Amino acid sequence: MITRRSFSVSAALVVVIVVLAVIALGVGSISVAPLDVVRTLLGNGSRLTNFAVLDLRLPRVLIAVCVGAALGMSGAVFQSLSRNPLGSPDIIGFNYGATTGGLLVILVGGGSLLGVSLGALGGGVVTALAVYLLAWQRGVRGSRLVLVGIGVSAVLQAVNFYLIVNAKLADVARATVWLTGSLNNLGWEHVWPVVVALAVVGPLLLAGVRWLNILEMGDDAAAALGVRVERSRLYLVIVGTAACAAATAVAGPIAFVSLTAPQLAKRLTRAPGAGLLPSAWMGALLVLAADFVAQRVAGSGTLPVGVATAALGGAYLAWLLRRTRR
Numbered sequence: 001m002i003t004r005r006s007f008s009v010s011a012a013l014v015v016v017i018v019v020l021a022v023i024a025l026g027v028g029s030i031s032v033a034p035l036d037v038v039r040t041l042l043g044n045g046s047r048l049t050n051f052a053v054l055d056l057r058l059p060r061v062l063i064a065v066c067v068g069a070a071l072g073m074s075g076a077v078f079q080s081l082s083r084n085p086l087g088s089p090d091i092i093g094f095n096y097g098a099t100t101g102g103l104l105v106i107l108v109g110g111g112s113l114l115g116v117s118l119g120a121l122g123g124g125v126v127t128a129l130a131v132y133l134l135a136w137q138r139g140v141r142g143s144r145l146v147l148v149g150i151g152v153s154a155v156l157q158a159v160n161f162y163l164i165v166n167a168k169l170a171d172v173a174r175a176t177v178w179l180t181g182s183l184n185n186l187g188w189e190h191v192w193p194v195v196v197a198l199a200v201v202g203p204l205l206l207a208g209v210r211w212l213n214i215l216e217m218g219d220d221a222a223a224a225l226g227v228r229v230e231r232s233r234l235y236l237v238i239v240g241t242a243a244c245a246a247a248t249a250v251a252g253p254i255a256f257v258s259l260t261a262p263q264l265a266k267r268l269t270r271a272p273g274a275g276l277l278p279s280a281w282m283g284a285l286l287v288l289a290a291d292f293v294a295q296r297v298a299g300s301g302t303l304p305v306g307v308a309t310a311a312l313g314g315a316y317l318a319w320l321l322r323r324t325r326r
Contacts, residue, residue, distance in 0.1 A: 006269040006278055013281035017065065017288060024292050025057045059191050060183050063250060064291050064305070065284040066194045068257060070247040072265070072283020073205050073276050075258030077240035080212050080274035081233060082145050088259040089244040092149025095258070096156035097127020098248040099179065103160055106175050107167040117193055117249035124245030127152065128237050181254035181306025183291050190250055197246035204239045205276055212236060213273040254306045256313020257283050286312070
């Protein structure tokens with residue numbers, strides 16, 4: 001159920017995203033005024049503004065929004081399933097599984113865009129199923145899912161380091177940039193895969209919101225209300241992992257967005273349930289803002305967006321742990 005406050009928060013987040021996107025499209029070595037950015041987007045720009053806005057900057061902004069939305073929804077799903085604020089894909093290992101799949105393609109198979117996408121998706125889904133099976137004990141409990149996921153993520157991090165250490169130098173350079181989570185050097189050919197993936201996975205996640213909200217009440221209550229608990233949970237795990245893997249395939253593992261976005265959205269909406277759409281808008285805003293800040297800090301350099309989100313997410317995680325201990 002969508003409350004009036006949730007709708008207002010979602011609308012406000014969308015407005016902020018649009019304003020920040022217009023600013024990001026106009027700032028750079030070729031400066032474009034906000035009104036000229038809008039005119040260019042409406043098809044009335046000059047040759048110079050078309051090149052700066054449409055060819056250089058718009059793909060990056062669209063990828064940031066789509067990647068952030070996918071990570072936000074994925075984090076909302078897993079935090080709701082585990083009923084634990086630490087139950088996000090980058091904490092319980094699903095993000096590392098997608099990273100391992102993408103790394104294998106980059107370091108072994110040459111690393112085409114389609115290959116990395118399929119590798120990340122396969123690695124994420126296999127990891128999700130492995131964690132699910134290892135956490136099974138007459139059902140899957142949230143705390144057990146988080147603990148098993150943390151253990152699996154540690155193993156996968158070791159595998160990722162092993163792959164990098166034993167790879168060729170040229171492949172290591174490319175893989176290292178991808179591992180930090182970066183939107184640099186991405187063009188229109190990278191936009192369409194993540195847009196299509198989000199268009200497919202997004203409705204599948206929204207279709208499972210009803211089950212997700214009921215599962216938050218507990219397995220016994222959900223079963224009494226007619227929900228097939230384990231089948232619904234497995235469906236949500238696979239679809240949530242697919243959303244995370246789609247984002248990872250394009251931009252690499254951008255840290256902490258799936259952890260912080262759902263919680264910030266929930267604090268704003270103060271609404272029960274997973275809150276997928278507010279989490280999606282919050283995730284999109286976080287990635288877009290982090291990328292904007294990273295570009296301004298780096299100047300002429302190419303600071304990956306993952307560095308900015310890691311700094312923000314690390315501070316938020318420390319605050320969350322301190323608050324939870326109290």
